Amino acid sequence: MKITVNGSSHEIDAPDDMPLLWAIRDRLKLTGTKYGCGVAQCGACTVMVDGQPKRSCVTPLKFAAGHDITTIEGMDGAEFEAIQTAWRAIDVPQCGFCQSGQVMTATALLKEKPAPSDTDIDNALAGNICRCATYVRIRQAVRDAADTLEA
Amino acid sequence: MSVTTTSLSRRDFLRSAAWGSAGLVIAMALPGRGRAATMDTQAANSSLIASDAAGFAPNAFVRIAPDDTVTVLIKHIEFGQGPFTGLSTLVAEELDADWSQMRAASAPANAELYKNFAFGMQGTGGSTAIANSYMQMRKAGATARVMLVQAAAEQWSVPVGEISVDKGRISHAGSDKSAGFGEFAEAAAKLDPPEDVALKKAGDFRLIGTDVPKLDTNIKTNGEALFTQDLHHDDMLTVVVAHPPQFGATMKSVDASAAKSTPGVVDVQPIPTGIAVYAQDTWSALQGRRALKVSWDTARAETRSTREITDAYRQRAQQPGRKAASRGKPEQGGDGLAKTLTAEYSFPYLAHAPMETLDCVIHAKDGAVESWFGSQLQTGDQGTMAEILGVKPAQVSIHTMYAGGSFGRRAQPGSPFAAEAAHVAKAHAKSRPLKLVWTREDDIQGGWYRPLNVHRLSGGVDADGNVALWDQTIVGQSIFSGSAFAAMIKDGIDPSSVEGAEDLPYGIPNFRVTLHDGEAGVPILWWRSVGHTHTAYSTETFVDELLEMAGKGPVEGRLALLGEHPRHAGVLKAVADLAGGLDASESGRARGVAVHKSFGSYVAQIAEVSQNEDRTPKVHKVWCAVDCGVAVNPNVIRAQMEGGIGFGLGAALYNEITLEEGGRVAQANFDRYRSLRIHEMPDVEVTIVTSDEDPTGVGEPGVPPIAPALANAWRRLTGDAIRDLPFVKIS
Numbered sequence A: 001m002k003i004t005v006n007g008s009s010h011e012i013d014a015p016d017d018m019p020l021l022w023a024i025r026d027r028l029k030l031t032g033t034k035y036g037c038g039v040a041q042c043g044a045c046t047v048m049v050d051g052q053p054k055r056s057c058v059t060p061l062k063f064a065a066g067h068d069i070t071t072i073e074g075m076d077g078a079e080f081e082a083i084q085t086a087w088r089a090i091d092v093p094q095c096g097f098c099q100s101g102q103v104m105t106a107t108a109l110l111k112e113k114p115a116p117s118d119t120d121i122d123n124a125l126a127g128n129i130c131r132c133a134t135y136v137r138i139r140q141a142v143r144d145a146a147d148t149l150e151a
Numbered sequence B: 001m002s003v004t005t006t007s008l009s010r011r012d013f014l015r016s017a018a019w020g021s022a023g024l025v026i027a028m029a030l031p032g033r034g035r036a037a038t039m040d041t042q043a044a045n046s047s048l049i050a051s052d053a054a055g056f057a058p059n060a061f062v063r064i065a066p067d068d069t070v071t072v073l074i075k076h077i078e079f080g081q082g083p084f085t086g087l088s089t090l091v092a093e094e095l096d097a098d099w100s101q102m103r104a105a106s107a108p109a110n111a112e113l114y115k116n117f118a119f120g121m122q123g124t125g126g127s128t129a130i131a132n133s134y135m136q137m138r139k140a141g142a143t144a145r146v147m148l149v150q151a152a153a154e155q156w157s158v159p160v161g162e163i164s165v166d167k168g169r170i171s172h173a174g175s176d177k178s179a180g181f182g183e184f185a186e187a188a189a190k191l192d193p194p195e196d197v198a199l200k201k202a203g204d205f206r207l208i209g210t211d212v213p214k215l216d217t218n219i220k221t222n223g224e225a226l227f228t229q230d231l232h233h234d235d236m237l238t239v240v241v242a243h244p245p246q247f248g249a250t251m252k253s254v255d256a257s258a259a260k261s262t263p264g265v266v267d268v269q270p271i272p273t274g275i276a277v278y279a280q281d282t283w284s285a286l287q288g289r290r291a292l293k294v295s296w297d298t299a300r301a302e303t304r305s306t307r308e309i310t311d312a313y314r315q316r317a318q319q320p321g322r323k324a325a326s327r328g329k330p331e332q333g334g335d336g337l338a339k340t341l342t343a344e345y346s347f348p349y350l351a352h353a354p355m356e357t358l359d360c361v362i363h364a365k366d367g368a369v370e371s372w373f374g375s376q377l378q379t380g381d382q383g384t385m386a387e388i389l390g391v392k393p394a395q396v397s398i399h400t401m402y403a404g405g406s407f408g409r410r411a412q413p414g415s416p417f418a419a420e421a422a423h424v425a426k427a428h429a430k431s432r433p434l435k436l437v438w439t440r441e442d443d444i445q446g447g448w449y450r451p452l453n454v455h456r457l458s459g460g461v462d463a464d465g466n467v468a469l470w471d472q473t474i475v476g477q478s479i480f481s482g483s484a485f486a487a488m489i490k491d492g493i494d495p496s497s498v499e500g501a502e503d504l505p506y507g508i509p510n511f512r513v514t515l516h517d518g519e520a521g522v523p524i525l526w527w528r529s530v531g532h533t534h535t536a537y538s539t540e541t542f543v544d545e546l547l548e549m550a551g552k553g554p555v556e557g558r559l560a561l562l563g564e565h566p567r568h569a570g571v572l573k574a575v576a577d578l579a580g581g582l583d584a585s586e587s588g589r590a591r592g593v594a595v596h597k598s599f600g601s602y603v604a605q606i607a608e609v610s611q612n613e614d615r616t617p618k619v620h621k622v623w624c625a626v627d628c629g630v631a632v633n634p635n636v637i638r639a640q641m642e643g644g645i646g647f648g649l650g651a652a653l654y655n656e657i658t659l660e661e662g663g664r665v666a667q668a669n670f671d672r673y674r675s676l677r678i679h680e681m682p683d684v685e686v687t688i689v690t691s692d693e694d695p696t697g698v699g700e701p702g703v704p705p706i707a708p709a710l711a712n713a714w715r716r717l718t719g720d721a722i723r724d725l726p727f728v729k730i731s
Helices: A020-027 A078-089 A099-112 A118-125 A135-150 B010-015 B039-050 B083-095 B129-156 B181-189 B282-290 B306-317 B378-389 B416-427 B440-445 B532-549 B554-561 B566-579 B634-654 B706-718
Strands: A002-005 A008-011 A046-049 A052-055 A068-070 B062-064 B070-074 B102-106 B163-166 B169-172 B177-180 B237-242 B250-255 B265-271 B274-279 B293-297 B322-327 B339-347 B359-365 B368-373 B396-400 B434-437 B453-461 B467-476 B510-517 B590-598 B601-611 B617-627 B683-688
Touching (some): A002 A020, A020 B282, A046 A099, A052 A099, A078 A099, A078 A135, A099 A135, A118 A135, A135 B634, B062 B181, B070 B083, B070 B129, B083 B102, B083 B129, B129 B169, B129 B181, B169 B181, B237 B265, B237 B282, B237 B416, B274 B282, B306 B339, B306 B467, B306 B510, B359 B416, B378 B396, B416 B434, B453 B532, B532 B590, B532 B634, B532 B706, B554 B566, B554 B590, B566 B590, B566 B601, B601 B706, B617 B634, B634 B683, B634 B706
Parallel strands (some): A002 A068, B368 B396, B617 B683
Antiparallel strands (some): A002 A008, A046 A052, B062 B070, B169 B177, B250 B293, B339 B453, B359 B368, B590 B601, B601 B617
16 A cells, blocks of 8 residues: 655555554554544544544545645644644643644644634534543633734 | 663762663653654664763762753653653752753662652652652752852862852852853762752742743654654564453453464464464554454453442441541431431442553563553562563663553552563563553453442531531442552551541531442552542532531531631632632523542632533533642643543543443443543633642642532532432443
């Protein structure tokens, strides 16, 4: 299987039903994308597929082939920078394990809605579990990032 | 990979130039964006420290490099509660370092050097990190400062007393000389450390009490922080284990032929906890495990359902158990009282479900063992792995990794997970690195839960409106019994079963708490705030109902009963001020309050609640007041209160582990073991009560009050007293 990750093409010798998550983590050794549940419940494995946030743990390799996949290691752009800066300014992460997925999903939200309401933020991030419950700060950081982008 | 001996004496440590050798410490700072987290990356980090081998190591905790960086070796595991930042702050304060030069790294497993004073061995738990390191880390920083100053004085030929240190610069005003720490690292390393050092007065603190940025934030926002799950070594295999479907069941027979022929599977071996499948990658290991045909022996398994276990506990709760606390004449019951109330509560088993499931990389080689994992009780884990693999504890090195949460799950008396990792290594013929991984299903169904508990309370109010009777019976499995902490059990009472109940702060004249040890074949463990997870709920909801019977307000009534407990009263008043009282902000909402002390810290919370369309609770806002002594990092304290509230709220609303008929766990993943999600997270406002007392912990104390605050608000809103948790049953 040939997949394109962070702009590079990779030949992966694996069954075509292997989830993209394991190709990214175990074969390409890009470990910013996390395993949390394996059933699209927690969002820790979120990657961009053609710019849209997807759960790599339930995306078989055969559906990833031919698409443009971006992991947190390959993210850039104004929205991503604003999200990261806002995250850091108020120390959002605790254990940090879910945060790649949170950052990816929040970036996708700002690309779609530069000035999200609190309800927009909640709706966009409702699929990303944080067991440390850093949600108050996630919400604040997304608002802060949106303000930065607007300014 | 080098194996680091863990039996270095302090003196060896002082003189050792090898403290930073590859393999001893995993650095937290990672270079470059977009790099794969291979062993190359890890080696780069370790060598980043190794290049400082000529540096200054005044004690087991402080490392000062020629480039001015100060690395603090942290004896507590970092999983979000903040010890990397907090303990480094204590060192930086007394060292007069600049925050930008501070780094943190996990200390190696070495009980002699890195024991937790609360346990007598190395480990993290009971919200003790700051409390038990407060003086130790400050002394470590002050010692380093004295030695650097002495080295500077000798080199500059000026009196020690004329040298000042500020923000990482050592200066002598008279000769206009100034230099960084690194310049004197080599000279200071040749000096003998002073026996005794003076510490700063609280009024002189520059960093303690400020919101210094957390040291691990940056790499936790770009995917660079390395967790155990992220490690890849050359020739490494990934291992998953098929565990029995009921607690206490064992393997009868296994047909592994299909598993062995699964592409990518390298080996299949029985181990004491199940059948281990070794494969080239995680997916292949999972496919191989799925192909196993196992038959299980359930002769000694727990086959009762949780319904049956709960019913058995309810029966026992009808009679008082072993006495944990008593005063006055509680045995007289409600005789002569104007009003009485009896209530029975049930609390389910709870899984911790940290975001990162249990995992461990282990490599047994040449009579030594090297391991990388989120070890929370290093000394026990080290000894357990040593015993199974037939080496001395000192030959087992543990690299304590960043862990994706724990909430108690990784602190394992008896070290069952470290034991499984050691057995996985022992059972595979070839010496190579092995990564043992539990899936989410393994995690949710794997036991070691917060124990199921039943409480029965009887109380009463006399003719004058005073709460005059409190008689509480608790039934639950003992966490300490049979564990390394069994010595904590006194007169048959496991303190972790009754904490928060037997020390009820309210001045009630006739008072008793008794305990029955419940019996069930379900492995149990502490869960963020341990006994307080259930005692805070039963006591704070029950007192709320009694006060209402007595015609007293929730805040005023509690304050009147808290005469001898000013810090409880302090946080209660503070939270009432913060929230502006208990009147809801709009109609259709209600507020409830709870106050509870745990792990030496005092927390009061007020929750404002309404009802969703599906009649479940919606928590809009939580106000929180905390008194944890000196506030070392207010930002971290607020974060722990916010997180504790979310964690406790999610459990109260949704979480229960149930055993079906036959003993199988009904929940397997986050679909039925629901986690709180962002749209269910209330706004949180925290106030920290100013205090000069020595600091106490904040990792757990934010959890206990939220569930009873919610319940008290809910009862005020709906009239419904919730006595069986969780609030929402998920089918």
